[in-house]
Amino acid sequence: MYKTIITLRSFCCLALLCCLALPAAADDVQLQKNHPDRYVVVKGDTLWGISGKFLKDPWQWPTVWKMNRTEIKNPHRIYPGDIIVLDMSSGSPQLRLLHETVVLEPGIREEALEKAAVPTISPYIIGPFLSQPLVIENDELNDAPVIIDGQENRLVLSPGVKVYVDRIDDDKGPFWQVYRNGKVLVDAITKEVLGTEAYYLGDAKVTNYGEPASAEIVRAKEEIFKGDKLVPAPEESTISFIPRAPDDQITGSIISIYSGVGETATNSIVTIDRGSTDGLEEGHVLAIYRGGKIIRNAVSANGKQPPHYWEKKKNPSHRWDKPNADPSVSDKNPEKDASELDPAFIKLPNERVGLLMIFRTFDRVSYGLIMQASEPINVLDLVQTP
Secondary structure (H helix, E strand, C coil): CCEEEECCCCEEEECCCCCCCCCCCHHHCCECCCCCCEEECCCCCCHHHHHHHHECCHHHHHHHCCCCHHHHHCCCCCCCCCEEEEECCCCCCEEEEEEECCCCCCCEEEECHHHHCCCCCCHHHHHHHHCCCEEECCCHHHHCCEEEEEHHHCCCECCCCEEEECCECCCCCCEEEEEEEEEEEECCCCCCEEEEEEEEEEEEEEEECECCEEEEEEEECCCECCCCEEEECCCCCCCCCCCECCCCCCEEEEEEECCCCCEECCCCEEEECCCHHHCCCCCEEEEEEECCCEEECCCCCCCCCCCCHHHHHHCCCCCCCCCCCCCCCCCCCHHHHHHHCCCCEEECCCEEEEEEEEEEECCCCEEEEEEEECCCEECCCEEECC
16 A cells, blocks of 8 residues: 655654553653664664663553553554654653655655554564464364365375365355464463464465365475365464553463474564463563572571471482472472472572563464573463563
């Protein structure tokens, strides 16, 4: 879509007005030590990166822009060439936007503004994740159309190959994605099944509807076989959300790292065990904490050895923090164990190790991008409202 802009020989200032206050107060905003007074937006910038030039906590972006909840959900666009100015005239930091256009003579300039707008985070990192992977809840994939055969009885179905599907109605559209059941996602504390992360395999286009239907494989990320399922391709997603803290206190855990490794770092994708039903939205920022270890208290308050001291010395492998617990159960989540500690044990405080931003939510799980990490991020690290 193209928009027409009437150019002027001056600056025009657009202040974003405040209608509904957010929970964080402007007084709580801390500026970077060497923050600029103004910044000219350039191609390749992101809202998170620009915010980090001014603020120690980039997720406080809505506070310094005095944005209300309506503006957060439908944010004003920022484009290369715009000038962001730090205004301290009120005694607290506020960012304002200047649109600068200079021409030799009056005229009309036409630009593709939507395409040029600065994204919240890099689309090259999260782009594929806006439409896949897919979290299947309540066994929804069981009833999806299934590939029943391939052209000339081929076993491996690659791009350009015709496939036959058990049924597809003509009201479902021609563009589909191919999936296969994958990893089961469970709550880190309760171990309740939250859904299944289906593996995205490729894309298909329907050529004939009916029972059976015909389709052509147009893209294959991995090998596609008979028995794989088809899901309607989602509409193109946007990433025009605003980084911010959740309004409410949310706590959860990292339950999966998308690359399949045990630990990760900045610019990696992780899955957490909280979703839209818990109040999470795209753009929410959560702090990542390493759970404090549980250690034995060598000496009690009265200066004597704590209960079971000598028994623990003889049998250190027993879980003395939970005397009746199954010793084979992992101690990786000290947050859960803290309330059940033997008085002879001490839980060390949790340590903050990073930040993540939520960019895609399902009912009970969400995908986030690691924005900051002071040390490697692990599965079962805790997440909470910063």
